[in-house]
Amino acid sequence: MRLDTRYANHPEDSKHYTTEELRKHYLMETVFVADEVNLMYSHVDRVIAGGVMPVETEVKLEGCKELGSEFFLERRELGLINIGGSGKVILDGVEYKMASKDGLYVGMGVKEITFASDSAENPAKYYVNSAPAHVAYPTVKIDIANANAVHLGDLENSNKRTIFQYVHPAVCKSCQLLMGMTVLDPNNMWNTMPTHTHERRMEVYFYFNMDENTRVFHLMGQPQETRHIVMANEQAVISPSWSIHSGVGTKNYTFIWGMAGENQTFTDMDHIAMDQLR
Numbered sequence: 001m002r003l004d005t006r007y008a009n010h011p012e013d014s015k016h017y018t019t020e021e022l023r024k025h026y027l028m029e030t031v032f033v034a035d036e037v038n039l040m041y042s043h044v045d046r047v048i049a050g051g052v053m054p055v056e057t058e059v060k061l062e063g064c065k066e067l068g069s070e071f072f073l074e075r076r077e078l079g080l081i082n083i084g085g086s087g088k089v090i091l092d093g094v095e096y097k098m099a100s101k102d103g104l105y106v107g108m109g110v111k112e113i114t115f116a117s118d119s120a121e122n123p124a125k126y127y128v129n130s131a132p133a134h135v136a137y138p139t140v141k142i143d144i145a146n147a148n149a150v151h152l153g154d155l156e157n158s159n160k161r162t163i164f165q166y167v168h169p170a171v172c173k174s175c176q177l178l179m180g181m182t183v184l185d186p187n188n189m190w191n192t193m194p195t196h197t198h199e200r201r202m203e204v205y206f207y208f209n210m211d212e213n214t215r216v217f218h219l220m221g222q223p224q225e226t227r228h229i230v231m232a233n234e235q236a237v238i239s240p241s242w243s244i245h246s247g248v249g250t251k252n253y254t255f256i257w258g259m260a261g262e263n264q265t266f267t268d269m270d271h272i273a274m275d276q277l278r
Ligand SMILES: O=C(O)C(=O)C[C@H](O)C(=O)CO
Pocket: 152, 161, 163, 182, 191, 192, 193, 198, 203, 245, 257, 266, 269
């Protein structure tokens, strides 16, 4: 298992970062590594994000020194969405078949977590988010059809999209994790503009479904001090609670967002008026 630790950054420091420093502290450049669990541990709300891609072998999610626990979910919960080919996730001997776009909430206390792909030619790609937990809620399989679909935006603003809320109080119980996937309609490039912050929750974005030369300009920073990170396919970015998180693509893209913090109220956002952005 690979686990890259990222410390929390003060906005007053972050505004002095060079492009390289912004990328070093906030961007996860490679999410999926064949036959590996590849994770980023953020000290922002102690959220873990990353990828699991079993190709030739099954891959296990296990405890490690950084978690200080015997097994990964001893004091954590996990959400995942498969963005690759079909596969299966085995939780303490119980098998969950995972088609593309299928999601899973895994509650605290599950000991053995094994990831597999049905075919090495088209491996499953499990994008995972995990947050500290205090209650063992039941594991729930969440197909995209069972996710809570919210339609937002319009063609006029180039932001017509559907937000599929997978780990969300309308779908399943979780301690603090929220997770979902936002799919932009063809020819729509903007997400989350007008933008917002939520000092009560942090967020991690993972952009995918992008061509080799497509880029998303991910906007971050305090509203009056914005910065951007240019992101390629299958990369993730940390959004601290003080930061806006929004993006515009050079071509169509999809993204998965995950959140953790004080509340699970998706609509609890501090909206930023356009004339406040700098
Ligand atoms: O398309 C969107 O807008 C989003 O997906 C917004 C994120 O989910 C978000 O920022 C929630 O706080």
